Amino acid sequence: MKTAFINNTSHEIHEGETILEFVRRVEEDEHVIPTMCQDNRLENFGSCRICSVEIARDENGDKKTVASCHTPISEGLYVYPHTHKIHRLRKNIVELVLTDYPEDKVFPENGKKATPFQQTIQQIGIPNVRYPEGANHLDIDKDTAHPYIKSDLSQCINCYRCVRACEEIQGEMVLGMSGRGFATNIIKGFGESFDTSACVSCGACVQTCPTEALTDKFKTKTLLPDSITRTTCTYCGVGCQLEVSVIDGEIKGIQAPETAEVNEGHTCLKGRFAFEFYNHPERLREPMIKRNGTFEEVTWEEAYDYIATKIKSIKQEHGPDAIGGFSSSRATNEENYLMQKMMRVAIGTNNIDGCARVCHAPTAFGMQKAFGTGAATNSIEDLKEADAIFLFGANPLKGHPVTGAKIKQAFMKGVTSIVVDPVKTKLAKLADYHLQIRPGTNVAILNMFAYYLIGADLVDTPFILGYTEKYQEFKDHVMSLDMDALSELTGVSKGLVRDAAIAYGRAERAMEFHGLGVTEHFQGSKTVMLLSNIVMMTGNVGRTGVGLNPLRGQNNVQGAADMGVQPHQGAGYLDVNSPEIQNYYAEKYQVAAMPKKEGMKIPIMLNAAINGDLKALYIMGEDTIMTDPNTNHSIKAFENLELIVVQELFMTATCNLADVILPASSYFEKDGTFTNGERRVQRVNKVINPIGNTKPDGQIIIDMMAKLGYNQPTGLKYNASKVIEEIADVIPFMSGLTWEGLGANGLQWPINESGEGTKMLHVHGAFKKGIGTFHHFDFKESPEIESHIDEYPFILTTGRELEHYNSGTMTRRTHNQDLLSKDYLEVNPKDAIKKNINDNELVRIFSERGSVEIPVKYSKNVKRGVLRTTFHQPDVFINIITGSVGDEETLTPEYKVVAVDFEKIN
Amino acid sequence: MANKNIRALSYRKGLDDNLFENIAEVSNNKGTDTEFKELSKKYMVDDSVILGTSSFYDFTRKENRNKKIHICSGTACMVSKKQGDVINFAKANFNEDEIGHAACVGRCHTNHAFMLDNKTYSASNAESFNDILKNKSIQKNEYNVGCNTKSILTGPVVDIKSFYSLAENYRTLNEIAVNVLKTSKLRGRGGAGFPFWFKLDTVLKESADQKYIVCNADEGDPGAFSDMYLMEEQPHKVLFGMYMSGIIVGANVGVLYVRGEYPDSIRILKEAIDLIENEGYIKNFKFKIIEGQGSYVCGEETALLNSIEGLRPEVRVRPPYPAQYGLYGKPTVLSNVETFANVHWILENSGATYAKLGTDASTGTKLVSLDGRFNAPGIYEIEMGTNLNTIFNEFGKGFVEPIKGFQIGGPLGGIVPLSKVDALTLDFESFSSNSFLLGHASVVSIPASFPMIKFLEHLMEFTALESCGKCYPCRIGSQRGFEMLQKAQETHFLIDKNLFNDLLETLEIGSLCALGGGVPLPMKNALHYFEDELKSYFN
Secondary structure (H helix, E strand, C coil), rough: EEEEEEEEEEEEEECEEHHHHHHHHHHHHCCCCCCCCCCCCCCCCCCCCCCCCEECCCCCCCEEEECCCCCEEECCEECCCCCCCHHHHHHHHHHHHHCCCHHCCCCCCCCCCHHHHHHHHHHCCCCCCCCCCCCCCCCCCCCCCCCCEEHHHHHHCCCHHHHHHHHHHHCCCCEEEEHHHHHHEEECCCCCCCCCCCCCCCHHHHHHHHCEEEECCCHHCCCCEEEEEEEECCCCCCCCCCEEEECEEEEEEEECCCCCCCCCCCCCCHHHHHCCCHCCCCCCCEEEEEECCCEEECCCCHHHHHHHHHCCCCHHHCCHEEEECCCCCCCCCHHHHHHHHHHHHHCCCCEECCCCHCCCCHHHHHHHHCCCHHHHHHHEEEECCEEEEECCCCHHHCCHHHHHHHHHHHHHHCEEEEEEEEEECCCHHHHCCCCCCCCCCHHEEEEEHHHHHHHCCCHHHHHHHEEEECHHHHHHHHHHCCCHHHHHCCCCCCHHHHHHHHHHHHCCCCEEEECCHHHCCHHHHHHHHHHHHHHHHHHHHHHCCCCCEECCCCCCCHHHHHHHCCCEEEECCEEEHHHHHHHHHHHCCCCCCCCCCCCCHHHHHHHHHHHHHEEEEEEEECCCCHHHCCHHHHHHHHHCCCCCEEECCCCHHHCCCCEEEECCHHHHHCCCCEECCCCCCEECCCCCCCCCCEECCCHHHHHHHHHHCCCCCHHHHCHHHHHHHHHHHCHHHHCCCCCCHHCCCCEEEECCCCCCCCCCHHHHHCCCCCCCCCCCCCCCCCCCHHCCCCCEEEEEEEEEECCCCCCCCHHCCCCCCHCCCCCCCCHHHHHHHHHHCCCCEEEEEECCEHHHHHHHHEECCECHHHHHHEEECCHHHHCCCCCCCCCCCCCEEECCEEEEEEEECC | CCCCCHHHHHHHHHHCCCHHHHHHHHHHHCCCCCHHHHHEEEECHHHHHHHHHHHCCCCHHHHHHCCCEEECCCCCHHHHHHHHHHHHHHHHCCHHHEEEEEEECCCCCCCCEEEEEEEECCCHHHHHHHEEEHHCCCCCCCCCCEECCCCCCCCCCCCCHHHHHHHCCCCCCCHHHHHHHHHCCEECCCCCCCCCHHHHHHHHHCCCCEEEEEEEECCCCCCCCCCHHHHHHHHHHHHHHHHHHHHHHHCCCCEEEEECCCCCHHHHHHHHHHHHHHHHCCCEEEEEEEEEECHHHHHCHHHHHHHHHHCCCCCCCCCCCCCCCCCCHHEEEEEEEHHHHHHHHHHHCCCHHHHHHHHCCCCCCCEEEEECCCCCCCCEECCCEHHHHHHHHHHHHECCCCCEEEEECCCCCCCHHHHHHCCEECCHHHHHHCCCCCCCEEEEEEEECCCCHHHHHHHHHHHHHHCCCHHHHHHHHHHHHHHHHHHHHHHCEEEEEHHHHHHHHHHHHCCCCCCHCCCHHHHHHHHHHHHHHHHHHEC
């Protein structure tokens, strides 16, 4: 055992530890040595020197002063953290700092928490400033233009923490330092304000700033809250842990806890700042029934009775399969579980589907076919081990900002990086290889990729032979393809694909991530299966730092599917068509029988509504009208229904068409769990009481089930931990799941009987389905292109922006809307100029389905012939023009390929 | 280690299309904001990186971009009291805002120094100044050169081709070469005196796809011009040392970071490099000259590495040392011009022969720069261990005016009173045991008529101006020290002695690098040896 000394007492040292870490660990006190510039999340920097200690080689030997934060501890070293000399040094440094720091900010304001700087100087002892007045920065202008982030650099102590956080946590370099010596100053971009700079508003700088030089508009760091509640963010599949401060029942600010395994003290502008929607004046607060075309507020009882009566009568007249349910990936696991249970048990139909249908259903389907499990094989933390990253059809900087920032940093630091995307995203620009394909040619590019892997003999034959089947068929197929033709088709040169494939093949640990650019296609499921082929043929599965990792879109889209929000599989992915399984569920749910017939997927349900086969829709938290493609088709379907029930936070486009609206509580107002994109089940803890007369979705479903004649065995009051007990009993791979067992950082499923989670699936070739299966496919042009490209020669592809979350129901009701208030149509300048259209000009974009108006943004990030836009803003309503083509297997809509044209508005 | 992302992005274009050179070029051409922002895009960094770097250096920051003439403000020129003349000459020909300053242009022997049109000059009268303005022709920097022992550094290179061919003998014997250098006990000549072989040995043992040799030719110490001498008069000795080091450790690139105030050195080195590359005297090795943009702290090795990378030249934390994590984070042999210049002689004559010269701990010779207050200013190659008085008398030949002391070893070197000169010998140990610093062995004489308080103010101001601004003691402390020393001369203000001592201690033990950490030494020497002169400024 190696040891070193603190004040002449011997203690064990750990490999790679700094003196600061050593002393903190031994003394079990994070503040035992005062610090200013140090932050556990940042590289050690050594600017403030406050953490200096004396060291000696021998007991009472010659002492030397070193900064403990960046000096490694070494065997036999004597550390003296608190000598007179050191105390004097610290106080003298503080005195220097105070010569350029506002006098009235030395002590905390009344009713405010001390800043870390104020705490540190208190700890050291606040000296009298003996220096005569000299140069200072006390008159520096404040920057208050940004909706969230403010700076008052008169309080800046030049610790560089914000600058380092910007680079080292978020992977941006918006904050910097200018000048030198005493004249150094924090700058944003090219010396501008936060508002006009390239700031991504993540707030990492604000959180790390030890003074109030950087604050958010909520002054979160100096709040003295009544309570701080840890919960899980609702804004994407990363699953950031948040700490929410509450005063007098109102949310006052959010910070990211350093102890969070997922986000390690970081989060994005949505998680950190976009919470003000929760008590927005437009929140639905009372149940409503539409009578004579207008909504009237009613009591819950009245609403429930109205719905129950209608459902019962429809069921009686048309059978249970005339009723369908859409569940929500924003709701908790428990609520999704209850929702599918209501449909299957209380109503008696498998017509339950969710928004995975419009996003990652092909991932689940394709990966189940290849590996046996439709979920990410690895964990995000594996990024640290990967030496290559293959990013396919995803822009995590926008959609999954915290994971995106990690990927971006890996790219910058020089990991082998390959991006397949029709759009030249920031990550694509940073990547070693950007395969800028024509939208819709994923299968073609992957066949090319495999061809060159085989050609360069970069396949892992022992892995293929040992753990997989049908490789030879795949190989024969791929090798028979004409690369020139595929290159022509994809628009990517053979050389580039070959080089990228070789780089991927040569990597020791290549990690794949993909997003909706893979799934929202006619050949979406096939693309997933081909991606599975790529990782299998190179042995990039079943180890750390590798794998096939879908970036799940919504916070709980993984969980919703796990809970059985699918027409063909119940809770835990068991096949509802199997009599054995039907008996299993019947027994678990203590009912006589389960529905026998597989249910309808969302697009089928909509068609059934138009045909008159579906009579009622019960929707929990989805704005189907705005988010599903071909809006006019959806409206037609809705208008044909006898009953539409919507549980919602706000009056959405879907609500407008409803018969009954049930006001739901937001995620701040309830308990439950979300499962993130790496299968991590994490707790959602109630932060405040439900707003107005709202109820958590789980409570509404339990009430509804009771009205429909089924009493939820866990009790008539929604209790997440009790529902979890039931889920653990029903879902085999969650048998060890308990509310308490989840702890602060959750568990990744499978969760075994003893409550242990799983970081990695299919370890060392042990595929869930026994053996990994190769599939092979030819590229097939989407019917959208086949039928419409002649008339509508541009391909529109849709995506997300950082500031908004899908249809923007929540984010548009926060100051994020001030940061980005419009959807834009990105057009290659050459295409725009040819049509005599200016930058920012409003144009009409149209397809076979309809037309909308949208402003143009010149962008060289799209090739000629390709257009890109977002779908956040209802004033554009882009889905009016998107089409009805879906994935061949799962019917997931092809949002990424829409044949359109656009024109000047005269 | 901070800035790994920016460093990695800069590495993508590396030395071939170097970020720092691009920033300097845009600045020097008075580039528009748009041009700077284009650079951000090209290197895929944000604008703050480009502005952060360009605002750091004297020659690239916006407020200095229209300067046409830079008048030397170095210590040797200051004590010579000749710079007032140059300022007057300049004012007669330039607008006030076109006149800038340079902290030493290496004309410490003649003074009257300035930089114009990327050349340095001395002009002692208006006529010669006007003549320079008109012709802008190169003015050869001439000074005395002498040697009291084997002329390792000052002897001529007779046949350049055969000079370089020595390297071939060691191509496969790199460990033996390290041993020869170990036997020689050659220590780094930049000031710190770190055993040179150890750096080679460390980098040799590192495994990396890329390694570098970096020559610290940022001779920023006002009063020192010995590296300038080597670059201009003995460039092949320097280049050979780097080339040989590259062969030893397996590096194929050598970077010379030469201060921008030495434009002649840069021109001469370029010619020398062209020659050996074109003639094929060196194999599988490329040289790259990076031109400094006016910053003293870049002489600090880690700031220098950041500077080459185009980052702000802020001092890095150590460990990791440059031998492990150097230029672009790659293992790097980084040493001073003079250190490299010794390598050829050692390998040719054996380490033991070299070690016989000098003292046991300080072997070999050292170049000494004597300033213009000596009767015979110049560069002298002196065997380590030689008495200082001997050097001053035999080589310097006494003084042009009465002298009360010397600052030896640069602005962070000690202030040696005249009375102590005889007690010192030219080696690391003699200086440190007497609480002085050999440093780079530059000698600036302090005339009896020059107020010591003003000298101290100059040193503190220099530190404040040149501080990188990263660590608190140096950034704030040097500014406050400067303000107090200035105020004490202008008003009846008395400096609180306890406060000043606290400040010196804070700087000395608290600073991140030798800049803030070093300035207390001359202060303390002065307070000790010139107490009578200074006491009226303190309470």
